[in-house]
Amino acid sequence: MADMTMTHRPIDRSKLFLSLLSGVLMTAAFPRTGWLWVAWMALIPLLLALRDISVKDGFRLGWLCGLIHALGLLYWLSHTMSTYGHLPIYLTIGILLLFSTYIGLYTAIFSTLIIYLGRTPMRALLIAPLLWAALEYLRSFLLSGFTWGYLGHSQYAWLTLIQSSDLWGVYGLSALIVLFNMALFFLILSRTGKTWQGLSIPRPLAWRGTLLAILCLSSTLIYGYVRLGQIERLSAEAPHLTAGLAQGNIPQAEKWDPAFQIASTKQYIKLSGQLGPQKPDLIVWPETATPFYLFHNQALTRMVQRGVQNAGSAHIIGSPAVRKSDDGIAYFNSAYLLDPQGNPLARYDKAHLVPFGEYVPFKKWLPFLGKIVAQVGDFHAGPPGGILEYDGHRIGPLICYDGIFPNLARAAVNNGADLLVNLTNDAWYGRTSAPYQHLVQYVFRAVETRRSLIRATNTGISGFIHPTGRIENTTRLFESAARIQPVACLKTRSLYVRVGDTFARVCLAVVVGLGLLQRFRRKS
Structure with a gap:
């Protein structure tokens, strides 16, 4: 049993530095730095800082680590809000700090509970991976959800490793990375004679932890190697659809300016025309590629329909949509399916809207905040799992933010989708790391569902993702x-x-159960 009378050390400069270092290392594992190997040791400095401090100080150091990581990962939010939300820079920095503080709370809770529940080294080793996965899961739906930048996402380029995402999603990979960090950490403590919460680390225990981590990693890689071969064979034998995509590269400052509507529309018609001679079955335009309400602005709609006819292919076209009813006017961020003659066949409405981008939550309490998209009223969400059917194929659209939520891709596949299509406008982010981080999400949607994914964006990065997660033709x-x-x-x-x-x-259930058990024991 741990020594409950041990003297905890206060937070000093070395512990602050170690927490900061872990935050920086975690960020370095993601694009654009992309040092994916760093993730496998990024938590060790934080764990060294936590090894002999109290639960309360563990919360503080964990929050600092998470804050630094979030600021490094999401710095581009400030640029986006100031440029397109027209907010003063001091306010955008404040909002970035507020949001990063929220994201940092998850690392703070991890640090708190790993001390509280993991009083012995073996408990800490086994609980940490489950705790990290549970917290990532909570982040997927609390406050509307934000799944960007999970630890497992950093490994998107290691195809053999990420194949296991078709079993347990990205959460299993995050847990594996944390297990490896914990095993290395206890090996370091054992070899240096340092303690964890007052307990020494016997070498046999440290080596057992290391062997467990190696066994889990090896099993994951063996599964990945076998599964890669299986999916490659299935993909070669499956029916194929020849797909094209158009990236118009319309500057965001011009996109909604009425003076550029015709030029923007002609740009996409031109790109479809370039693809026409190769006779694709389907051509995909990005999110809101038409800077007007398709099938409401008759002149521009006819222009689009003639372009579709000339290309001779079915099209999926991103466009804002509007519906009038007795309850008022409802706006949607939509994807229209048009047949080769330009006739509308179906429409999908975006299911998960961007807070402060497509609607403003908590308007009553935050009246000073507006939307990035100021040209329309608040968007309404469509039902999840919507399908567009064409020529024997069921296509699952994911419009921008939809794609970072695995449940929406799963819903489409469970509704029969044999192909996923992502329509996105990443012009908001400029040349920051955000477009690269966004692309990573769709690697996992392809692997999790074992579907090919076509990604059409306004300014990049567009391309195709194989069911194995391989990024192609970008x-x-x-x-x-x-x-x-x-x-x-x-x-x-x-x-x-x-x-x-x-x-x-x-x-999550295991962590909650252990927490309740620990509380009961302490009361007893």
């Missing part, structure tokens, strides 16, 4: 471009599609 940022290639349309349903976030929920 565009550069801020170029006008068209791409075309065959994509496999798989029908298989992965375990993750069938059971969803069961692994993460089990982790």
Whole structure:
């Protein structure tokens, strides 16, 4: 049993530095730095700072680590809000700090509970991965959810490793990375003679932890190697659809200016025309590619329809939509499916809206905040899992923010989608790391669901993602471009599609159960 009378050390400069260092290292594992190997040791400095301090001080150091990581990962929010939300820079920095403070709370809770629940080294080793996965799961839905920058996402380029996402989503990868950090940490403590919460680390225990981490990593890689071969074979044998995409590269400052409506529309028609001679089955335009209400502005709609007819292919076109009823006017961020003659076949409405971008939550209490998209009223959300059907294929659209939520891609596949399509406008982010971080999300949607994914963006990065997570035929940022290639349309349903976030929920249940048990024991 841990020595409950041990003297905890106060927070000093070395502990502050170690917490800051962990925050920086975690950020370095993500694009654009992209040192994915750093994630496997990024938590060790924080753990060294936590090893002999109190629960309360653990919260403080964990929050500092999480804050620094969030600021490094999400710095681009300030640029976006000041440029397109027209907020003063001091206010955008304040909002960034507020949001990063919220994200940092999850690392603070991790640090608190790893001390509270993991009083012995073995408990800490086993609880830490479950705790981290549980907290990431909570972040996926609390306050509307924000799944950006999970620890497992940093490994998107290690294809063999990420294949296990079709079992347990990104949460299993995050847990594995944390387990590896914990094993290395206790190995360091054992070799240096340092303690964890007053307890020494016997070498046999440290080596058992290391072997456990190596065994879990090896098993994941073996599964990934086998699964890669299986999915490659299934993809080669599956029906294929020849798909094209158009990246118009319309500057955000011009996108909603009525003076540029015709020029913007002609740009996309031109790109579809370039693809036409190659006879694609489907061409995808990005989110709000038409800077007007398609099928409401008759002149511009006819221009688009003639462009579709000339290209001779079905199109999925991002456009704002409006619906009038007795209850008033409802606006939607939508994707229209048009047949090769330009006739509308179906429409998908974005299901998960961006807070402060497409609607303003808490208007009553935050009246000074406006939307980034100021040209329309608040958008309304559509139902999740919507499908566009064409030529025997069921296509699952994901419009921008939709795509960072695995449940929406799963809902589409459970509704029969054999292909995923992402329509996005990342012009908001400029040349920051955000477009690269956003692309990473769709690697995981492809692997989790075992579906090909077509990604059409306004300014990049557009391209195709194979069901194994391989990124193919991409565009550069801020170029006008068209791409075309065959994509496999798989029908298989992965375990993750069938059971969803069961692994993460089990982790949460175990952590809650251990917390209640620990509280009961302390009272007893």
